[in-house]
Amino acid sequence: MQDLQDLKQSLKTQIIESLNLEGMSPDEIDDNAPLFGEGLGLDSIDSLELMVLLERNYGIKIEDAREGRKAMESVNAMVQYIADHRTK
Amino acid sequence: MKPLYIISSSCISPQNTFDETVLFDGNEVKTAHENILSCIEPDYKGFINPVQIRRMSRALKLGFSTAIDCLRKSPVKEMDAIIIGIGKGCMIDTEAFLHSIRDYNETALNPTHFIHSTYNQLNGMIALDQKINSYNVTYAHRGFSFEHTLIDASLLIDADEAKHVLIGSFDEMTPEHFFIKQKWGYWKNEITDSKALFLSNSPGTLAGEGYGFFVLGAEKTCADQVSILAVQTLYNPSDEEILQAIQSILTAHQLEAASVDLLMLGNNGDNRQQHRDELLTTVLHEATPLYFKHLCGEYDTASQFGFWLLSHVLKRQQIPESLYHPSQRSDSLKRNQVCTTIQ
Amino acid sequence: MNQKIVVSGMGLYTALGKGLQTNFDSLSSQAHALTPLHFLDTAHALEFPFGEIKISTSALLDTLKLPRNKGYTRTSLLGITAMQEALANAGIDRHAGLKVGIINATTVRGMCEVEKYYFKMLEEEGDFSEFSDTIDCADCTHRLADHFKIKDYVTTISTACSSSANAIILGTRLVNQGHLDIAICGGTDALTRFTINGFNALKNIDKQPCKPFDEARNGLNLGEGAAYLVIEKETSCLQRNHKPIAEMKGYCNFNESFHATAPNPKGEGAYQVMKRALLKAQLEPNDIHYINAHGTATLTNDESEANAMKRLFGSVPSFSSTKCYTGHTLAAAGAVEAIFSILALEQQCVYANLNFANPIPDSALIPQLFHEKKQLQNVMSNSFAFGGNNASLIFSKMESKR
Numbered sequence: 001m002q003d004l005q006d007l008k009q010s011l012k013t014q015i016i017e018s019l020n021l022e023g024m025s026p027d028e029i030d031d032n033a034p035l036f037g038e039g040l041g042l043d044s045i046d047s048l049e050l051m052v053l054l055e056r057n058y059g060i061k062i063e064d065a066r067e068g069r070k071a072m073e074s075v076n077a078m079v080q081y082i083a084d085h086r087t088k
Numbered sequence: 089m090k091p092l093y094i095i096s097s098s099c100i101s102p103q104n105t106f107d108e109t110v111l112f113d114g115n116e117v118k119t120a121h122e123n124i125l126s127c128i129e130p131d132y133k134g135f136i137n138p139v140q141i142r143r144m145s146r147a148l149k150l151g152f153s154t155a156i157d158c159l160r161k162s163p164v165k166e167m168d169a170i171i172i173g174i175g176k177g178c179m180i181d182t183e184a185f186l187h188s189i190r191d192y193n194e195t196a197l198n199p200t201h202f203i204h205s206t207y208n209q210l211n212g213m214i215a216l217d218q219k220i221n222s223y224n225v226t227y228a229h230r231g232f233s234f235e236h237t238l239i240d241a242s243l244l245i246d247a248d249e250a251k252h253v254l255i256g257s258f259d260e261m262t263p264e265h266f267f268i269k270q271k272w273g274y275w276k277n278e279i280t281d282s283k284a285l286f287l288s289n290s291p292g293t294l295a296g297e298g299y300g301f302f303v304l305g306a307e308k309t310c311a312d313q314v315s316i317l318a319v320q321t322l323y324n325p326s327d328e329e330i331l332q333a334i335q336s337i338l339t340a341h342q343l344e345a346a347s348v349d350l351l352m353l354g355n356n357g358d359n360r361q362q363h364r365d366e367l368l369t370t371v372l373h374e375a376t377p378l379y380f381k382h383l384c385g386e387y388d389t390a391s392q393f394g395f396w397l398l399s400h401v402l403k404r405q406q407i408p409e410s411l412y413h414p415s416q417r418s419d420s421l422k423r424n425q426v427c428t429t430i431q
Numbered sequence: 432m433n434q435k436i437v438v439s440g441m442g443l444y445t446a447l448g449k450g451l452q453t454n455f456d457s458l459s460s461q462a463h464a465l466t467p468l469h470f471l472d473t474a475h476a477l478e479f480p481f482g483e484i485k486i487s488t489s490a491l492l493d494t495l496k497l498p499r500n501k502g503y504t505r506t507s508l509l510g511i512t513a514m515q516e517a518l519a520n521a522g523i524d525r526h527a528g529l530k531v532g533i534i535n536a537t538t539v540r541g542m543c544e545v546e547k548y549y550f551k552m553l554e555e556e557g558d559f560s561e562f563s564d565t566i567d568c569a570d571c572t573h574r575l576a577d578h579f580k581i582k583d584y585v586t587t588i589s590t591a592c593s594s595s596a597n598a599i600i601l602g603t604r605l606v607n608q609g610h611l612d613i614a615i616c617g618g619t620d621a622l623t624r625f626t627i628n629g630f631n632a633l634k635n636i637d638k639q640p641c642k643p644f645d646e647a648r649n650g651l652n653l654g655e656g657a658a659y660l661v662i663e664k665e666t667s668c669l670q671r672n673h674k675p676i677a678e679m680k681g682y683c684n685f686n687e688s689f690h691a692t693a694p695n696p697k698g699e700g701a702y703q704v705m706k707r708a709l710l711k712a713q714l715e716p717n718d719i720h721y722i723n724a725h726g727t728a729t730l731t732n733d734e735s736e737a738n739a740m741k742r743l744f745g746s747v748p749s750f751s752s753t754k755c756y757t758g759h760t761l762a763a764a765g766a767v768e769a770i771f772s773i774l775a776l777e778q779q780c781v782y783a784n785l786n787f788a789n790p791i792p793d794s795a796l797i798p799q800l801f802h803e804k805k806q807l808q809n810v811m812s813n814s815f816a817f818g819g820n821n822a823s824l825i826f827s828k829m830e831s832k833r
Binding site: 043045048051052 | 632633634690691692693
């Protein structure tokens with residue numbers, strides 16, 4: 001469980017860095033809020049940037065954009081997806 | 089062509105031009121640092137919101153801010169067209185994407201640099217932010233990219249297809265691009281002070297960059313408005329063709345060569361390219377030659393900076409000391425007539 | 432349009448082959464040209480199908496009898512080959528006394544060569560100056576102008592995937608407003624590692640041949656090509672004793688300002704640009720008999736374009752995307768597809784949209800599925816791009832003179 005907490009924390013930092021969310025702190029990202037549209041207000045290019053993050057940091061390659069959207073619904077969804085699919 | 093009236097303008101350059109008064113009121117001239125003149129960045133907060141800014145590179149931030157500033161200064165907000173000229177495009181994004189292709193062996197690449205390397209990005213960003221659903225085009229034609237925005241605006245206004253047009257141009261200088269062009273002899277070998285550029289008598293020039301936007305209108309909105317009466321580009325012209333073109337522009341506007349007061353020269357201090365200046369100063373013999381490339385450096389769309397300067401000189405009827413050749417004395421501007429910029 | 436503007440010559444070079452006849456033959460036999468890459472060195476060569484022109488850059492040089500080591504990029508060479516045909520087709524080998532201009536379009540510029548040398552330029556000794564200026568778009572335009580000795584008007588447009596459609600629009604305006612007698616308009620783009628990786632980073636390249644307007648479409652295929660149209664007034668064309676091919680009837684350039692890369696899914700921008708092109712042409716929606724759609728086969732484009740066509744036309748005329756034959760040729764696509772549309776007019780036929788099985792549920796539009804003869808009077812060609820830069824062109828059959 002602690003592992004998932006750590007993963008969540010570092011993922012949030014990586015999201016902030018990768019999407020250049022200047023001035024935002026990890027605590028400000030709600031675990032369950034949608035990342036796209038409402039919530040953080042990210043768009044389709046951000047989703048591509050997040051896929052790059054998943055591939056580079058966790059060795060997860062998402063081929064299908066639709067699956068990508070699902071995996072990145074919220075921070076919690078991403079953490080679960082990473083835990084299930086990571087190769088590094 | 090019908091006259092194009094300059095309704096508003098904004099310029100970010102290596103000089104303090106974002107505040108239009110500085111070049112005219114003070115004599116403060118920024119000089120090149122190691123042969124590069126870099127733009128003075130404004131506080132972007134007033135122009136770009138935090139969501140937009142996080143993915144924008146420096147060139148897009150500078151270009152976007154200039155365009156928004158120009159639109160804010162314009163009493164007219166409804167634009168019928170956005171036309172932008174760029175010589176090299178967003179170099180920093182192009183370079184970053186080339187590097188990432190190599191560094192990551194063509195896998196897991198960030199798309200943002202690629203998107204921003206497309207020439208029409210700024211066109212799209214301005215249209216999106218200002219909700220300008222209209223004619224929208226990007227010229228990418230090296231040294232004449234800016235001139236083609238003027239020509240296109242003129243075509244639209246002549247055909248009554250537009251009343252107000254936002255035009256602009258930009259080019260950025262990056263350390264890599266500077267380095268590569270250095271190899272090909274574009275820049276001066278010796279470190280050169282901007283003020284001494286025209287006294288250097290050596291090959292090469294100073295590198296520069298710049299961002300400029302203008303709202304052009306079909307109708308005069310105030311008494312002292314500066315207008316563009318003619319614009320023409322010549323591809324690899326002979327001296328004869330240059331002289332013919334000048335003559336035909338003058339004739340079309342019932343002007344004599346002697347009635348031209350000012351001649352803004354594109355001289356960049358490279359002693360391999362002085363011939364055109366002699367040709368122009370000979371034919372427009374009464375005109376006072378002015379210089380601008382020591383202030384902005386050399387880049388594809390540098391003529392836009394010269395154009396911006398001239399428009400303010402005419403508006404204010406005042407010539408900053410810094411535009412004269414170092415060996416010249418200042419002269420007061422007598423009449424308000426057509427000026428020719430030659431790059 | 433104040434005066435009748437016509438297309439008096441065309442030329443192109445795509446993966447389907449060199450020249451009008453070869454391209455038309457492939458289209459009418461429903462034979463696409465999407466294959467793994469042979470001539471470009473990239474990690475993705477075998478991963479995706481491409482519309483690659485099956486000739487090496489050095490063979491292109493030889494065919495054109497041009498020297499090596501003089502900075503001719505693949506982009507320029509494809510352009511020269513296509514423009515050669517366009518000028519011959521228009522019968523203007525000699526253009527003395529006429530004001531002739533080039534309006535060229537490109538997005539990849541000389542990147543096809545620059546990407547091979549870029550790090551050598553940065554890291555190694557030697558000047559590599561052969562390709563010094565090819566990093567910009569104007570390089571290939573200057574090559575074309577110099578090769579064909581054209582200098583009255585020379586410019587370059589770069590609005591991503593609508594670039595050459597916008598070049599055709601500008602050429603038409605320059606001719607209509609009397610600034611040029613003849614405008615040669617079009618575009619050229621070679622395949623590059625840069626663009627392949629760019630579109631791959633956007634995750635919109637299909638590993639299979641693309642399926643425009645299909646429910647299961649999964650992205651585009653990239654291609655390369657060059658295409659040019661010769662545009663002039665009908666009076667000027669007839670004065671030269673040349674037979675016009677088609678009338679340039681209407682056009683529109685319109686920015687939809689929706690998103691940096693994605694179109695409005697409802698198709699508002701596509702709707703507006705087509706509607707305004709019709710207005711310019713003084714035609715009604717039911718006057719259009721064939722649409723060569725932008726049809727990239729990306730999820731967003733086809734949804735948006737289909738919605739727009741449905742809204743504008745109600746009962747949508749025959750339409751197809753020909754990107755499933757050539758791949759998406761980027762800056763050249765607008766001119767390539769304008770030529771395909773005009774060939775359809777000339778031959779009175781419509782092209783099959785390949786790889787289609789099921790319609791997109793929302794709009795439920797079914798494209799033209801077979802190549803067939805059809806009476807056509809007016810055709811439309813769409814080009815939509817990143818940044819919301821949309822363009823639509825309308826060409827009409829020349830009225831037969833009695």
